[in-house]
Amino acid sequence: xxxxxxxxxxxxxxxxxxxxxxxxxxxxxxxxxxxxxxxxxxxxxxxxxxxxxxxxxxxxxxxxxxxxxxxxxxxxxxxxxxxxxxxxxxxxxxxxxxxxxxxxxxxxxxxxxxxxxxxxxxxxxxxxxxxxxxxxxxxxxxxxxxxxxxxxxxxxxxxxxxxxxxxxxxxxxxxxxxxxxxxxxxxxxxxxxxxxxxxxxxxxxxxxxxxxxxxxxxxxxxxxxxxxxxxxxxxxxxxxxxxxxxxxxxxxxxxxxxxxxxxxxxxxxxxxxxxxxxxxxxxxxxxxxxxxxxxxxxxxxxxxxxxxxxxxxxxxxxxxxxxxxxxxxxxxxxxxxxxxxxxxxxxxxxxxxxxxxxxxxxxxxxxxxxxxxxxxxxxxxxxxxxxxxxxxxxxxxxxxxxxxxxxxxxxxxx
Numbered sequence: 001x002x003x004x005x006x007x008x009x010x011x012x013x014x015x016x017x018x019x020x021x022x023x024x025x026x027x028x029x030x031x032x033x034x035x036x037x038x039x040x041x042x043x044x045x046x047x048x049x050x051x052x053x054x055x056x057x058x059x060x061x062x063x064x065x066x067x068x069x070x071x072x073x074x075x076x077x078x079x080x081x082x083x084x085x086x087x088x089x090x091x092x093x094x095x096x097x098x099x100x101x102x103x104x105x106x107x108x109x110x111x112x113x114x115x116x117x118x119x120x121x122x123x124x125x126x127x128x129x130x131x132x133x134x135x136x137x138x139x140x141x142x143x144x145x146x147x148x149x150x151x152x153x154x155x156x157x158x159x160x161x162x163x164x165x166x167x168x169x170x171x172x173x174x175x176x177x178x179x180x181x182x183x184x185x186x187x188x189x190x191x192x193x194x195x196x197x198x199x200x201x202x203x204x205x206x207x208x209x210x211x212x213x214x215x216x217x218x219x220x221x222x223x224x225x226x227x228x229x230x231x232x233x234x235x236x237x238x239x240x241x242x243x244x245x246x247x248x249x250x251x252x253x254x255x256x257x258x259x260x261x262x263x264x265x266x267x268x269x270x271x272x273x274x275x276x277x278x279x280x281x282x283x284x285x286x287x288x289x290x291x292x293x294x295x296x297x298x299x300x301x302x303x304x305x306x307x308x309x310x311x312x313x314x315x316x317x318x319x320x321x322x323x324x325x326x327x328x329x330x331x332x333x334x335x336x337x338x339x340x341x342x343x344x345x346x347x348x349x350x351x352x353x354x355x356x357x358x359x360x361x362x363x364x365x366x367x368x369x370x371x372x373x374x375x376x377x378x379x380x381x382x383x384x385x386x387x388x389x390x391x392x393x394x395x396x397x398x399x400x401x402x403x404x405x406x407x408x409x410x411x412x413x414x
Contacts, residue, residue: 003042003346004346005348006038006039007039007040007041007351008039008042010031010041010042010074011044012028012043012044012045012046012070013046014045014047014049014070014071015046019069019070020069020070020073025073025077028074028077029077029081032077032080032081032085033081033082035081035082037085038083039082039085039086040085040086040088040349040407041082041085041086041087042087042089042090042091043071043087043089043091044090044091044092045070045074045090045091046092046093047092047093047095048094048095049069049070049071049072049092050071050090050110050131050133050142051095051112051126051127051131072133072134072135075087079410085410086404086407086408086410087108088107088351088402088404088407089108089111089351089353089402090108090109091111091342092110092111092112092113092114093113093114093116095112096114096116096118096121097112097114097120097122097123097158097159097164098111098113098157098158098340098355098357098396099144099156099157100112100144100145100156100157100355100397100400101131101142101144101145102142103140104141104143105408106135106138106140106407108135108140108407108408109145109400109402111342111353113340113342113355115158115338115339115340115341115357116339117339119331119333119334119335120159120164120167120330120333120337120338121326121327121330122164122165122319122326122330123157123159123161123164124164124165124168124323125322125323125326126144128144130142138408144156144157145397145400147397147398148398149397154397156396158338158396159337159338167335168315168319168320169316169320170333170335171315171316171332171333172312172313173312174309174311174312174313174316175306175308177332177333177334178334179305179308182304182305182307183304183305185304186303186307186308186311187300187301187302187303187304187307188301188304189304190267190270190300190301190303190307191296191297191300191301193267194267194271194274194300195296196228197223197226197232197268198223198271198275199228200226200227200228201222201223203275204275204292205275205276205279206219206222206275207219212277215276216269216272216273217272219271219272219275219276220268220269220272223268223271223272232267233260236260236263236264237257237260237264239260240260241257241260244256244259244324244325245324245326245327245328246318246324246325247322248322251322251324255314259310259314263307263310266306266307266310270299270300270303271300274295274296274299274300278292278295278296278299281295312332315329315332316329336361336362337360338357339357339361340355340396342354342356343356350401350403350404351401351402351404352399352400352401354395355397355400356393356395356396357393357394357395357396358391358392358393358394359394360392361391362387362388362391366389367385367386367388368386368387368388369384369385370382370383370385370386
């Protein structure tokens, strides 16, 4: 889209695999050929491949390949088809935080700003060392931007890494913020496992005589060696290992089995306790049998909240210390904080970016209908809803002034 003078904004969809399909590539080649020489292009990517390639790749060659599949390919189209063009700014969302990298020596700024209405992503897992990319036919280093703050020089990251790290502890309240996961997923899973184990050995108290603790221990000893429990161990262990989003293989091999072991302990102990304590209900004939299974179901589903506590502790631990499970850990907290957006201003060859943050967004009850809004005026700038209190918006960092004349040309290959 043409903005003004010779400024353009291009948005492409590299899909979740950071790839561009052929029709889209052909379209942008056609557009580039018709774009005037010396164009200044703001390039909008669907994903920040400069970050994702570095996080996902196991070696530099793979990292370069991931980068070139999307953003690198687009820059090559502009470089070869639109002579003298420049890309002063690259924007992306997908990762729900704000961070700005500056490329050396080209001067291009790479900004991730996905802080709209979705959940937050952590920032304490960002790679702060210079990222090596191939850009403008030269090797470039991406360095996290810095800005002067009343408290000193700050990195251009929002929320700040230390804040992000502290937020991870909120997962300890997982069972409270995600009760539906506890009673709709973990509780029913525990119940199914309990019914399968008891079906193999026999419902009710099969532990013999003795005190309550002795009978519970005996019940566990009888249930643990059953083929059903062995299959549960294997199934749950493999599932939690395969789905664990932990970057280090060695760390994954240690933590994922421990996570599974804790859930297995709840399943085994909970089944033993429930079946022993509730066994007396079976003496009430048919009604007692029904009450037994109903009470066992309620008990195992309640244990789902204990499982939620285990799940939350797992997310809090791996996220706080290593930045693992970024999606699960931060989406589970349901934060309504650290939203942000960008405003752009173009003056001649100068582009100014205003990154605006809102530390805490209003909840649903914090909005009201704007009486000044006119339903019959489709062209008005008046919002339909306004907050009941000030939003507290602020600049994340000082306005970023980009002089297009200081940006390296994307020179065509000789």
